Amino acid sequence: MTATIRTRMGDGHAVALSRDDLRRDLVDGSQEAARRAKIPVLDGADIDHLAEIFAYPGRIAGVEPGHEVVLTKDGCANTLYGGQMSSGVGIPLAREQGVRLMERAFGFDTMEIGHPDYSFKPAKPLVALEQLCMAQAQLDCVVPLFYGAMPNMGLYFRPDGPFANPADLLPDGRIEEARAAQLEAAARLRDDILYVSRAMDEVGADGIDIDTTASAGDAEFLATLQAVEELATHTDLAIEVGMATELVLGFHGELDYKGRRLAGLWPHQQLAVVEQAGAHLFGPAITTKTNKSVPWNVARACTFVKECSRVAEIPIHANVGMGVGGVPTVEVQPNDVVTRVGVALVEIGRADGL
Amino acid sequence: MPDQFTQLREVVIIGDGEAAKRLTAEMLEVGVAPREILEAALLPGMDVVGARMRSGECFIPEVLLSARTMQGALELLKPHLAEGESAGLGTVVIGTVEGDLHDIGKNLVAMMLEGAGFGVVNLGTSVTPERFVAAVKEHRPVILGMSALLTTTLPKMRETIGALREAGLRDSVKVMAGGAPVTLSYAEELGADGYSANAAMAVETAKGLIRKA
Structure with a gap:
């Protein structure tokens, strides 16, 4: 038995922890999540299992047989042909080739096609081209294909969009104007999500993944929920809502969805409104703290995800990527910790997919 | 019915500027010391707002509304404070x-x-x-x-x-x-x-x- 456990910090730096330090970090991380979201801490058996996952000496960790879950890929081929600034590896290939690689070489169970800019707003004027790509990919693939994009409501504010920027208005004390601008942007965003999603539905997309939701706060979340409600009612699309954040920020502050205030919602509470809107999959996103160890971050993420899984009526597909879910914030992900994050979120967080 | 200090603290918390000005004026009119209004109602109200922001229960727009409410009340207090006495912290x-x-x-x-x-x-x-x-x-x-x-x-x-x-x-x-x-x-x-x-x-x-x- 080794005296120390090699792991990493949330910024990717290698670090060696004693067994006592490892256990302390696991307990502290879980307690921090529980205190913030007022949810249960991980129990002793969970902490023991997490300690085993991190103490296992192999470089790569995997779930026990029978615990395998659905793996999906956001952005999909973007990760192959995108540059490093987009977390890609810069391989010159077309999206259609990338999708086939993801399915046939890497074994993903579902995936999505997305515009290189990966937001609904820039996808809208090119939606006819996006439809062609989706239609061709549907012919090429067996796995279910989503169309994926981010609401990214920041693109609707000046200088990128037509509406006054709340980040300029709020520091001037123009609170009512800042709130009004967010509502205008949210209405336009909702329309764009619907426009692109309906176009994808027309060409046979299996689903729509609304990814990194609420990055611009509660108004963006509201626009997404309204779009989800409309799509769930009038299309057969499978709808995934992936979150941008563990806490919905109240850049507006007074918005509600069917009586539930959106600002300040933690993952299990976000799930409740996402379910209410009619979505079929939920992707909680737990922020990684770079100055804490990966075990601390993973225990924290598992505490949030386990509570989601406990109360969920729809599958939970936890976000695992740079800076979320306990994965370090570093461009090239070290397999030693990423695989442990995956195992932990499935076996402790009870996630249905990643 | 809550006393005026409690009412004033509450309207600071919710950011109701008009109510804060009215209550502050009423309290000054009946002879409540301005320092007492500040220390027993306005500042404790902002303390609650700060605590709520730290816990993720309220956010920048609400904090700014409360800050503006506090400012409006402070403007009414300033003329009543003794010369050289700070209106705040x-x-x-x-x-x-x-x-x-x-x-x-x-x-x-x-x-x-x-x-x-x-x-x-x-x-x-x-x-x-x-x-x-x-x-x-x-x-x-x-x-x-x-x-x-x-x-x-x-x-x-x-x-x-x-x-x-x-x-x-x-x-x-x-x-x-x-x-x-x-x-x-x-x-x-x-x-x-x-x-x-x-x-x-x-x-x-x-x-x-x-x-x-």
């Missing part, structure tokens, strides 16, 4: 350091400090060490706040602290440093007295510094 001089034109975060901090009961002298952006020193001489603040967004302008914070020292003013004022690239360890290395990672914590840090002083 003292003065903060704040600015973005020389070469840096970013002011969103700094202005948010300024508004929230005002809302918490500090008087704020906002020097704007690209403030030279000499202007900071002159403002400290003129306004005699309890705290000097420096902000920077660019890593290239961070050294100006150190220069400003050096200029305060050369002018013999360093021990007369607490120095706070903030801005996206600033960290606690950097602030300590600079010789600042306080650092905060966000606007809400800046208020708490400022209050902590004046309690220590």
Whole structure:
């Protein structure tokens, strides 16, 4: 038995922890999540299992047989042909080739096609081209294909969009104007999500993944929920809502969805409104703290995800990527910790997919 | 029915400016001491708002509404305070350091400090060490706040602290440093007295510094 456990910090730096330090970090991380979201801490058996996952000496960790879950890929081929600034590896290939690689070489169970800019707003004027790509990919693939994009409501504010920027208005004390601008942007965003999603539905997309939701706060979340409600009612699309954040920020502050205030919602509470809107999959996103160890971050993420899984009526597909879910914030992900994050979120967080 | 202190505290928390002015005026009219109104209603109200922001229960727009409410009530109190008596927690001089034109975060901090009961002298952006020193001489603040967004302008914070020292003013004022690239360890290395990672914590840090002083 080794005296120390090699792991990493949330910024990717290698670090060696004693067994006592490892256990302390696991307990502290879980307690921090529980205190913030007022949810249960991980129990002793969970902490023991997490300690085993991190103490296992192999470089790569995997779930026990029978615990395998659905793996999906956001952005999909973007990760192959995108540059490093987009977390890609810069391989010159077309999206259609990338999708086939993801399915046939890497074994993903579902995936999505997305515009290189990966937001609904820039996808809208090119939606006819996006439809062609989706239609061709549907012919090429067996796995279910989503169309994926981010609401990214920041693109609707000046200088990128037509509406006054709340980040300029709020520091001037123009609170009512800042709130009004967010509502205008949210209405336009909702329309764009619907426009692109309906176009994808027309060409046979299996689903729509609304990814990194609420990055611009509660108004963006509201626009997404309204779009989800409309799509769930009038299309057969499978709808995934992936979150941008563990806490919905109240850049507006007074918005509600069917009586539930959106600002300040933690993952299990976000799930409740996402379910209410009619979505079929939920992707909680737990922020990684770079100055804490990966075990601390993973225990924290598992505490949030386990509570989601406990109360969920729809599958939970936890976000695992740079800076979320306990994965370090570093461009090239070290397999030693990423695989442990995956195992932990499935076996402790009870996630249905990643 | 809650007493007037409780009512005033509650309207500060929810950011109802009109109600705050009405209640403050009524309390002054019946002879309640302005200092008591400040310390037993307005400041405790803002303390609740700050705590809620830290716990993720309320956010910047609501904090700003409460700050504006507090300011409106303070304006009514000021004429009734004894000469030389501070209307709040003292003065903060704040600015973005020389070469840096970013002011969103700094202005948010300024508004929230005002809302918490500090008087704020906002020097704007690209403030030279000499202007900071002159403002400290003129306004005699309890705290000097420096902000920077660019890593290239961070050294100006150190220069400003050096200029305060050369002018013999360093021990007369607490120095706070903030801005996206600033960290606690950097602030300590600079010789600042306080650092905060966000606007809400800046208020708490400022209050902590004046309690220590």
